[in-house]
Amino acid sequence: MISKPEVERCEYICAHEDIVNAVNSKMPDEEILYDLAELFKVFGDSTRIKILYVLFESEMCVCDIAQLLNMNQSAISHQLRVLKQSQLVKYRREGKTVFYSLADGHVRTIINQGMEHVAE
Amino acid sequence: MISKPEVERCEYICAHEDIVNAVNSKMPDEEILYDLAELFKVFGDSTRIKILYVLFESEMCVCDIAQLLNMNQSAISHQLRVLKQSQLVKYRREGKTVFYSLADGHVRTIINQGMEHVAE
DNA sequence: TAAACATATGAACAACAATTCATATGAAAG
DNA sequence: CTTTCATATGAATTGTTGTTCATATGTTTA
Numbered sequence: 353m354i355s356k357p358e359v360e361r362c363e364y365i366c367a368h369e370d371i372v373n374a375v376n377s378k379m380p381d382e383e384i385l386y387d388l389a390e391l392f393k394v395f396g397d398s399t400r401i402k403i404l405y406v407l408f409e410s411e412m413c414v415c416d417i418a419q420l421l422n423m424n425q426s427a428i429s430h431q432l433r434v435l436k437q438s439q440l441v442k443y444r445r446e447g448k449t450v451f452y453s454l455a456d457g458h459v460r461t462i463i464n465q466g467m468e469h470v471a472e
Numbered sequence: 473m474i475s476k477p478e479v480e481r482c483e484y485i486c487a488h489e490d491i492v493n494a495v496n497s498k499m500p501d502e503e504i505l506y507d508l509a510e511l512f513k514v515f516g517d518s519t520r521i522k523i524l525y526v527l528f529e530s531e532m533c534v535c536d537i538a539q540l541l542n543m544n545q546s547a548i549s550h551q552l553r554v555l556k557q558s559q560l561v562k563y564r565r566e567g568k569t570v571f572y573s574l575a576d577g578h579v580r581t582i583i584n585q586g587m588e589h590v591a592e
Numbered sequence: 593t594a595a596a597c598a599t600a601t602g603a604a605c606a607a608c609a610a611t612t613c614a615t616a617t618g619a620a621a622g
Numbered sequence: 623c624t625t626t627c628a629t630a631t632g633a634a635t636t637g638t639t640g641t642t643c644a645t646a647t648g649t650t651t652a
Binding site: 371372374375376378379380384385386387388389390391392393394395396397398400401402405406408409410412416420439456458461462463465466467468469470471472 | 491492494495496498499500504505506507508509510511512513514515516517518520521522525526528529530532536540559576578581582583585586587588589590591592
Binding site: 533534535545546548549550552553565567568569570 | 596597598599600601
């Protein structure tokens with residue numbers, strides 16, 4: 353975890369050395385933590401949250417989502433791309449229409465846990 | 473959900489009417505969805521994720537967190553404020569020092585679920 | 593009460609992200 | 623093959639957010 357020289361530090365480390373060691377050893381790799389933050393960033397936008405909620409009920413085409421959320425098609429399409437890139441949604445094409453649906457169960461679990469926290 | 477006049481729409485609603493109704497009726501309030509997105513936004517930054525991970529192990533003072541993450545005290549303090557405002561961390565004062573710790577179990581659950589998704 | 597230390601906070605700056613607009617792609621129908 | 627419709631995408635713009643710097647607050651000790 354520690355790599356660059358420190359600009360400042362307080363006089364002593366308050367925590368016990370074993371705790372500091374425990375933290376350093378249990379800390380996942382920088383890259384994984386970055387990916388994790390990226391994932392949550394995707395949930396951190398109300399438009400995308402709404403899209404995911406809509407897809408809780410059923411697969412749906414871009415146009416329908418746009419109508420349900422009262423937003424234009426382009427905005428929804430851009431956001432679906434973000435959701436797709438994070439593998440939170442999948443899609444299938446049927447003629448001109450593209451149907452989106454939830455990719456897996458984690459989406460529901462994560463959102464539900466968030467809801468529990470918010471509901472408090 | 474639908475409030476403003478629509479700028480554009482496709483010719484017909486692809487989904488069946490009952491699905492549209494189901495979505496509209498099961499959709500939480502705008503305000504709740506906004507709060508939910510705000511919550512996830514807090515998880516959507518790798519500095520804050522790291523702070524939370526550090527606190528998984530033990531309560532810790534601001535200075536120690538700053539050292540462990542190799543960042544300056546001010547940056548950590550600002551981020552702790554965000555975490556505090558979302559009630560993800562709590563703190564106790566002991567003399568000059570302020571110790572931060574996780575506020576409740578949701579934090580662990582949410583992060584762990586996110587990890588599962590990322591690990592795939 | 594002054595000095596020292598840990599933490600908090602406000603302002604400024606830089607990086608980023610969401611939406612809109614215009615337009616491109618790709619499929620179906622005529 | 624041209625038109626129409628659904629979706630995707632690039633560029634531009636505007637609003638937001640993380641970090642830094644300087645400084646304030648609040649606690650302890652000399």
